[in-house]
Amino acid sequence: MAYGKTVLNVACFYNIAAETHHLPQVAVKAHSTILSTTSRTTLTQTFSNANDYTIEEATYVFPLYEGVSVVRFKATVGDRIIEGVVKEREEAKQEYEAAKDAGFTAALMEQTLEAADVFTTKIGNIPPKSTFQVDIEFIGELKQDLQTEGIRFTLPAELYPRYGNAQVEESDFDQNKSGLEATVDIQLPEGITIKTVQSPSHPIDVSIGNLSTDQDAAPSFSRASATLSKKETNLDTDLVIVITPSKTGEPTALLETHATLPNQRALMASLVPKFALPAETPEIIFVCDRSGSMQSNIPDLKRALNIFLKSLPQGVAFNICSFGSRFSFLWPKSRLYDQKSVDEATRHVATFDANYGGTEMYRPLEATFKQRLHHGYNLEVFLLTDGEIWDEENVFRLINEASEKGNGDLRVFSLGIGSGASTSLVEGVARAGNGFAQFVADGENMDKKVVRMLKASLFPHINNFKLEIDYEGAGGESDDFELIDAASTVVDFESEKSEKPKKATISLFDTSAKIDDAPPPEVKPLPTFAEQPYLQTPSSIPPLFPGSRSTVYVLLNEGAPHKNIKSVALTAPSKYGELRLEIPVTDVGRGTTLHQLAARKECRELEEGRGFISRAPDADGKTGAARFGPVWDKIIQREAVHLGLRYQVANKWCSFVAIEKMPDGTEFKAGSTHEKAEGSLYSDGYPLGSARGGAAGGGIRKAKAAKGFGFGGLSFRSKSLVVGSAPPPPPAPAPAARFTPSAVDAICTRGYEMPSQSQPVLFGAAAAPPAPKPSLFGGGGGLFGQRSGGGLFGGFGSKGSSNKGSAFESSASMPASDALFGAAPSPALAPQPTGASPALFGRSASPPGSTKRVGIQSSSPPVAAAPPAANAFSFGSFAPQAEAAEVSAPSSSPLETLTALQRFDGSWGWTANLERITGVTFEDAKSAAPSIADDALPTALAIAYFRTKLADDADVWELMVGKAEAWLASKGINAEVAVEAVAKLIK
Template structure:
């Protein structure tokens, strides 16, 4: 695992702000940041969730339109991005969630037509990337993003916690590039407003451990003048933060102390547009006491990387002493200090007695945050591999301020140990995580706890660690519970059914009524037909080599996959995590159109423990939509998608041990289900993106993605201004950052050429000669042909590289002018195709399929209305080869 040496945000070289890059090589790459002239953030916190609406205003102060701008920002783990729009020069573009490749193609098509467009994608480690194309000169661009999430439990005050990340206002410290100055003065700064509406629960306290705030009790900021005379509402409050500059030095955190915070709640939401679709969100803070059958082994993993120096390490040492002093007699324990290397106090955990406690206290006193970078996987592996006994529960407590590259490897390891690669192979263990400081990766800390069936906590600024570490320790020594099940109780039906309770049981993410998820290896079921299909001959004298069978993936990239029946009730998380006393837990149920349409009365949660069965019945209440947005549906869908991405979704849980688990297409089946959920409920994930464009003139966008992209989405380096951001080499085949073309210059007519177009099948030496194009000798070197074939990428494109131009013997690529190609990669592809077709026509059987892929890609880069211009572009390219 690679380590990331973290630095304070003042010295960070990767500042998250809207920028473009100029230069063609590493040594002369330069970032140019647009001024963020205004930021407004409004959040509504309800008893079970929050919704945040960010409005960021950027300005293009240059006299030129900007062909491509990029911006990355992190959002905290588990949030559902459910709204994205762009406003500029009186125009408004609303984002729509599509499968990631389809979203990119739609974006590329709009940009190629000269339209302003935007793309919002999920990148690794909880980072989101925005790409804007064709930003008009001297104009403001307003980017609006809406996201919702669960409220976190704050063990320090036994209340709720909400955080707005610093990165939404990234202009803090020195820019690694040029900050463009605006030629006009605008009202800048930051305005953050948080409204709290807790329905019937009174608000006891609203405070911020990170910033000074103004708090108003009894009403929300959106109250009208008529509300001023309304009675005081103890369940409502508003908190505001105003800064005169667009700098936010630390995450903005709000803590809420609410009456009845632990009261179980279950809310049912009816989807406003999907018929017969409902969702339930159940939230509770359990209160129970169980005696563990056997005290566990507790292993503390303490981050001692260089970024822990100073106050953070002093707080960690203090917390570790509280940990050690709070351990109950009878446990076994060990301590590991880690960074780029790690060191355990003992090879194996020792009994908790006075001599060992003293040794441990002395070891903690030596902590000096001098272990270099941050590598978490090795000490976690060592903790599992060196555990004392399989019959003794293992509790791992991770304390860190860091973030790491390859965090997915860490999640997968913990997941394989605790959830097991197969039935009966799981380790009886849990992993808890405490994130320290404002720079900690929430996706890392939350991901570790989720994979480890524990829970996560965070501390920032002047908050004390002690209360939270003690709460974690209490959970760690609590008895393990298992066998979680949920039931949905409906109201009675018709008269003949009076007196009978209607129940649907949910287990493992799918209904026990069906008790399985059917996998149909055939295509979706169709009505049987009596007529037999016509017999085709193995030898058809009229068959042509150039004819291609219809490719269903052109319209549906998942058409080749087996059909899978989705559950009537989809539970997220699919396998319920352990409930810990006094720690907030949330569970979702998506009740599809095939589930019972009766009114839902309650849900019942059951589990088992060494002390016997556990049960809780939670009444279900109907929830009204806020601004018409189905928040519960979107949170449920995001949770289900997140689990699919992490290998613990309902598909993996429902089909464990069945044929599906060994299906070589299982990764694609999982991706298809995540796309279905993302598109249906409009949430962004690993395999879906938001795209905001203008009207597509009544047709679907058809653009094959550029060779520089991959199946995992544009790599983070593309957004961080690395060498891949160069003219012609940017994601999606768009013009590079230094290519300042006017949007007006990219028009459908720009690709038009005179008549004489030829289909791919008609490109023969004779046809080329008749058209006036030069016909090269068929004895031309085949070595060049093989070089070109080797250079072609998976998508069918040829990248614009020195190797390609060297093979084509083109000394000055800049002198090659092809009308309307749309970028250097498109130009390179046209040149390669022209070379193969004109210089080595006798080797057609070798290059034919390669050229067909290239032609399809190149046609996709050009507007659908002028697709016939493809032959004219290739004809122009032939003059250069």
């Protein structure tokens, strides 16, 4: 992505007056297949490294439609093809870093923590004079377009800046010379014909009768293919295609048997409801985004509001809230809809402009919920926004809590206005508020859409829909049925099954008691759950609105009956009579599509603070959050990780990692010692993490600041990968670091902490998680411990590089701020140790002329790199659980270093300093204690070192060791056995 004049938030790179170059984007292709109401898309992005040197890491950011399930990730670098595998987020990151540092081709794809519709991809070790290609395959549900009663498919083209804690602006980008080649094939069920295929966003060519992949097949009006009118088109707006079939929203229920998992089935029920009930007269509040990012969308906002105002029925009360970095209401309380109030509101809307500053959504929504009328009125909230914020999680939590407190009398609908509206925010708000979302592209007609949304808000509140599964008995007759209801399913906490021994009475005055030897606090493991036979998602079926598609999934696990399913039924009571619809089930055979769609939907529910386990009570009637408090977040994460791993779908806590195989054809294993074979992808034939002698640098890797590489966000239009290039100025004295308002604005954060002198690194990679525990949804799961080390952003920029453009004041004399993005701290942030100065991940500096490294451009002089010590450490030579950064220098005492390396929970991770102090390698420790889990070995080794080498300082480390022993016990490991096994290795 090119960064020209200004900063784009999503990439978090800051260029100052440095010359920039681009890795040209050779081609971007997207092929989508629409099957009824779902889509499967393969996105292929190809880039070229025309340089004479290897690029150690390329990072780019791209958008995907919220809720899609990424099911395949493949990278091709040169002639090497590497397939991605879903792993727990931190484990995937560690494996990627280890492979990259060892000189292997590797790739990593992550969902950003702040938004579910933004992803980051990294490619490690791109050889010179080569191309690299990334293929991403994703599946998703299609929205019902209320304007046309058709099926709406969206391919995001832009990644717009979003408002966060830092003020940022959108950059100017060079036009992508390759453009986008997009093809959409449409295959509807036999008997349903395609009436129209149109795009409100771009000119397209449509062929009815055949698919692009099968031109020789007999023509059918159930098939069509659409392509952009120009073969290569530069997209500056999202590509939207709307298909209008002859029949819309026909109820369907599909049953899929998993292709590889035994006794695993998935059920999907989908329909666009068509039923009528008397309208109600609620209170309606329009919450309108008037922030600066809405400048081009204000006309559409006014048009939508005027339609709403003119369509309101008598008897409703209404109000208008405008928000940005501040907010205001038209009236202190909602007023009854009459001529006077609507005239006043219309005059008010005419004054609208994008003059409310930044986009802060939480406070206006909070105020809206607090000042509602309550007197016999249900509350309907309409959020009209471009959704360009990062603080989604708190907004979702606010709406979740308001919905629960309202006992079903509150709903939130959302309308995303303009191309680039955040699908994650707009869809998530509607889900949390039991409403639905719609989107309007630039200049798209919206009148029907707005009116139908308003009609839905007048629809009676029916919140207790249930799903029944009817099993087939002998002779095809119904045998029995299962009612799926998370709220009535009692969760069995297996960790609390065992009987606890009766505790002895403790004397308040025990002369034999040794106060200093009091045992450490008990570390309780996360509670585990019995596997449930059914997992319905969403766990609480949202209200059904006429004209708006609703889809429900059920994962049938081992405990569910293995009978044929005849039909499913949706039922709900209402004051007008029982509502019911029975849908026959069609068996689609073996596959993974429905399973992956279901898994992704449940993961999204968990990410947004809902999900099955959030609603299921225990034997005492308490739900998980009320029972476990802060620990509940870890339980939620564990369940999402289990689903991601089991069904191989990416989510907030699971990422794709792809690593090329070792020269002998085996899988790469972090921590093993190996070198690249001759004829490898690397220009010098050496692993990038190794030190070499010679005239080029005598074993010292070139200082990372010499030539910085900044890879920014990428979209189809022009956001190609950026490589900054500038010769390094001579070192300059480092002024004291200062935080200023402008400094905070200078760095593109999304609400992350800023570094301080006592915090050279904040976030990053971590030790591998402990062994998984039984999960609610079957299989393993576990608590993923606290992470330590790494840079401010952990995944962005270059680790160990001199990353410029810091959170401090920018000036010609300003030094590089390495610690911001993960390198060792600069003099401005922390004192520099003498002697060896290990870089992040323990790598030494590279010699001039060797491989280049992604970094941050700056006009500030770099900090000179210290030469490595003779025992400079390489990431590839220690354990897979290696820490992301060294938090103390080799010159520190062993006690100080081990103290600094200990985590809050009492454990240690395997680091270069731990190996250096103890003199024990990971391989030796594993050989001495093969039965001890990898992530427990460093903790046992640290305890052993304390006891054998630092016995005289026992009064200093005894609490630390006590906490460490408790941590080992919480993992089911006998501390004494583990410590004794490794203690003999300490010389």
